[in-house]
Amino acid sequence: MSRILFALFLFLLLISHASANGGPFAWLPLPTAAAGQGWQIGVLSLLPLLVIIGWLIRRIHPQISQITQIKEQKSVQSAKSVDFYFGETAVTIPLAAFSLLILVRLTAETAYLAAMIGLSWFVYLFLVNHPGWQRDWLWRVLAAVLLVQGAVAVAQFFLQRELGLAWLGEPTLDLLVEGTSVAQRDGQNWLRAYGLNSHPNQLGLLAMALCLLLWPNRHRAKVGWRWLFWLGLAAGVAGLLVSLSRSAVVGLLLGGLVYGLHRRTVSTPLRREFALPLALLVAGVLLFALAYGDVMAGRLLTLDSPLESRSLWERQRDLGVAWQLLGERPFLGVGLGQYMATAAEVTPEASLVHNVPLLIGAELGLLGLALWLLFWLWPLWRFALSAEHASATAVWLAMIVMALLHPEPTLYLPKGAVLWALAAAQWHSGKDLSSGHQRSQNAFTLSPSHPARSHL
Numbered sequence: 001m002s003r004i005l006f007a008l009f010l011f012l013l014l015i016s017h018a019s020a021n022g023g024p025f026a027w028l029p030l031p032t033a034a035a036g037q038g039w040q041i042g043v044l045s046l047l048p049l050l051v052i053i054g055w056l057i058r059r060i061h062p063q064i065s066q067i068t069q070i071k072e073q074k075s076v077q078s079a080k081s082v083d084f085y086f087g088e089t090a091v092t093i094p095l096a097a098f099s100l101l102i103l104v105r106l107t108a109e110t111a112y113l114a115a116m117i118g119l120s121w122f123v124y125l126f127l128v129n130h131p132g133w134q135r136d137w138l139w140r141v142l143a144a145v146l147l148v149q150g151a152v153a154v155a156q157f158f159l160q161r162e163l164g165l166a167w168l169g170e171p172t173l174d175l176l177v178e179g180t181s182v183a184q185r186d187g188q189n190w191l192r193a194y195g196l197n198s199h200p201n202q203l204g205l206l207a208m209a210l211c212l213l214l215w216p217n218r219h220r221a222k223v224g225w226r227w228l229f230w231l232g233l234a235a236g237v238a239g240l241l242v243s244l245s246r247s248a249v250v251g252l253l254l255g256g257l258v259y260g261l262h263r264r265t266v267s268t269p270l271r272r273e274f275a276l277p278l279a280l281l282v283a284g285v286l287l288f289a290l291a292y293g294d295v296m297a298g299r300l301l302t303l304d305s306p307l308e309s310r311s312l313w314e315r316q317r318d319l320g321v322a323w324q325l326l327g328e329r330p331f332l333g334v335g336l337g338q339y340m341a342t343a344a345e346v347t348p349e350a351s352l353v354h355n356v357p358l359l360i361g362a363e364l365g366l367l368g369l370a371l372w373l374l375f376w377l378w379p380l381w382r383f384a385l386s387a388e389h390a391s392a393t394a395v396w397l398a399m400i401v402m403a404l405l406h407p408e409p410t411l412y413l414p415k416g417a418v419l420w421a422l423a424a425a426q427w428h429s430g431k432d433l434s435s436g437h438q439r440s441q442n443a444f445t446l447s448p449s450h451p452a453r454s455h456l
Contacts, residue, residue, distance in 0.1 A: 002054030003133050006126055007141050009047040013418060014145040014206065016169045017196050023169030048122050055126070059084075087128040087428045090382040094375035095124075095424065101368055102336065102411070110337035113412060120417040127425035134425065139217035140225065142210045143232025150235025153193035153203055157242035160191045168196050183244050183299040184307055190295050193242035202408045202415060204245025205399070209419050211236040212255040212395040213426070230277045237281065241288055244299040247405040251398030258397060262390035315354050321346050322353040325362040326369075333365035356403035356410050376400055379427045392426035399423055 016023040029040035086092045099117045106114060127134045152170070155163055162173040174180055175189045181200045182189040192200040195207075214233055240248050289296060298305065321343045325334055334342040339362055343350035353359050361369035380396065383389040399419065403409040410416045 002051045002058065003130065003137070005047055005054065006051045006133075007137060009044075009051065010123070010418070011141050011145060012044065012047075013414060014142075014210075015148045015196055017171065017198055022166050026169075027167075048119075051126070052122075085125075085128050085428070087124060087424065088379065088382075090378040091375075091424045091427050094371055094378055095120075098368070098371040098375055098411075101364060101371060105336040105364065107336065113336065116411055116414065116417045119414060120411055120421045123418055123421035124424050127422070128428045131428075135220070138422075139214055139220070140228060142214050143228045146207065146210050146214070146232040146236035146239065147228075149195040149197075149203065149206060150232075150237075150239035153195040153207075153239040153242050154235075156191065156195070157193040162194075165196065170194070170196055171198060182307070183295050184305055185295045185298060190298075192244045192299075193239065195239055195243070197415070199408070200243040201245050201248070201402075201406050204240055204243040204248030205251075205402050205406070205408050205419070206415060207236045207240040207243065208245075208248040208252045208255070208398055208402070209395055209423065211240070211252060212398055213391065213422060215259065215394075216391045230281075234281055234284065237285065238288070241285065241296075244296065246300050247402050249300070251401045254401060255394035255398040258394040259390055262387040262393075314351065317347065318343075318351055318353040319355060319358065321350050322355065322358040322362045326358065326366075329362075329365065331365045331367070333361065333363045333368065336363050339363050352407050354406050356407060359407060359410070379424075383427055389427060392423065395423045395426060 012024045016025065025042050025045045026040040027042040027044060029042050030045075099121070102113060102117055127138070152163060152165065156173065160175065162170050164170075166172075171194055173191060173194060175182060175191055181192045181194070183192055184190065193203060194200055195203040197203045197206065211233060214229065214236070218229060240252060299308075322339075324346060325339070325342060339359060340350070340352060342362075343353075353362070357369055357372060360372045376396075380393070384393045384396075399409050408416055409419065411420060
């Protein structure tokens with residue numbers, strides 16, 4: 001039950017936009033204090049609590065624990081299925097330190113960030129403690145998410161308007177409203193696809209990360225499920241293209257390069273099996289480029305147009321403001337969640353800096369910046385050269401590229417928190433997902449016979 005509810009929660013979270021009054025997690029609102037601030041928290045927000053209750057029942061009840069252990073042993077899982085794992089040391093320690101720093105800096109205005117941190121840990125710990133589910137079922141959830149997001153995004157791009165999916169949190173998209181993200185086509189504004197997200201760059205981030213997480217599962221997709229894999233991958237690539245996100249394209253190419261460097265030998269029948277779907281996917285990309293090459297060129301290549309020049313100038317301005325704030329308050333920062341208010345004192349028209357490390361440094365000081373960089377670099381230093389961790393390396397580097405150019409890949413936002421958790425769980429699951437062997441010995445564990453055992 002807990003695994004089914006976790007799959008449902010993850011799917012709904014990734015296909016919806018968490019707006020104040022829309023999206024699945026606002027359905028059937030509960031009477032909470034947030035209602036007075038204009039936010040609606042629906043009954044589906046209780047799904048994580050139900051998952052945790054089911055998880056605890058399974059671990060506490062001896063008969064359920066024994067049944068689950070036998071099933072996992074039959075799935076070639078570790079015999080230590082009753083252990084509680086905290087993941088790889090290189091990931092868990094810096095993430096825990098950064099989370100603790102955020103929690104001690106919370107204020108009444110930023111209390112919601114505790115939920116974002118909790119969300120990230122919830123997804124991360126569930127995955128590293130359920131390697132069988134992660135190997136066999138996570139890719140199906142991600143493929144279904146890509147199908148929904150990609151289909152909505154393509155329809156928005158072709159119709160040049162929203163689809164009326166406000167109940168899923170779809171934003172209002174109007175070419176005449178300032179703030180709507182557009183590209184140029186023949187001197188006219190052309191709507192960039194949002195999907196069910198707050199911005200096209202968030203759609204690009206989501207599609208890029210999920211495509212890279214999905215790709216290693218091409219060998220595991222059985223005949224009855226193979227259609228879901230290829231349709232999900234195609235929808236993800238299509239969603240990324242219509243988002244017209246430059247950095248997402250760069251991130252996807254970088255992740256593909258990592259997979260190419262760590263390529264494994266594939267049997268001839270398997271190569272033939274992949275040939276037709278890959279050819280169709282490439283053909284679809286080429287047809288899109290032929291039909292909308294002018295839009296893509298205007299967005300991806302023509303950086304001297306008035307629209308792109310203004311965007312680049314604004315980003316340079318915001319980078320300068322962030323550096324100034326970091327230089328003025330290097331130790332404590334301006335305070336968690338106080339970046340915009342403080343930046344407005346420097347430049348009234350300042351917006352959020354499009355660089356996650358600088359944003360963290362400006363708000364939390366050099367200590368916060370150092371912990372965030374440690375979270376990025378320690379697992380790369382520890383595992384990046386291993387072919388067993390090619391999936392984790394690919395998505396990790398791709399998300400770092402996005403985080404250097406956009407504010408979306410952060411623990412401050414629901415989808416950013418979930419994507420970092422999914423990527424972090426990949427470091428722990430490299431061997432489990434590739435060969436079904438025992439869990440890595442570079443992981444924290446708690447077991448009944450060793451109350452505080454730690455493999456270091």
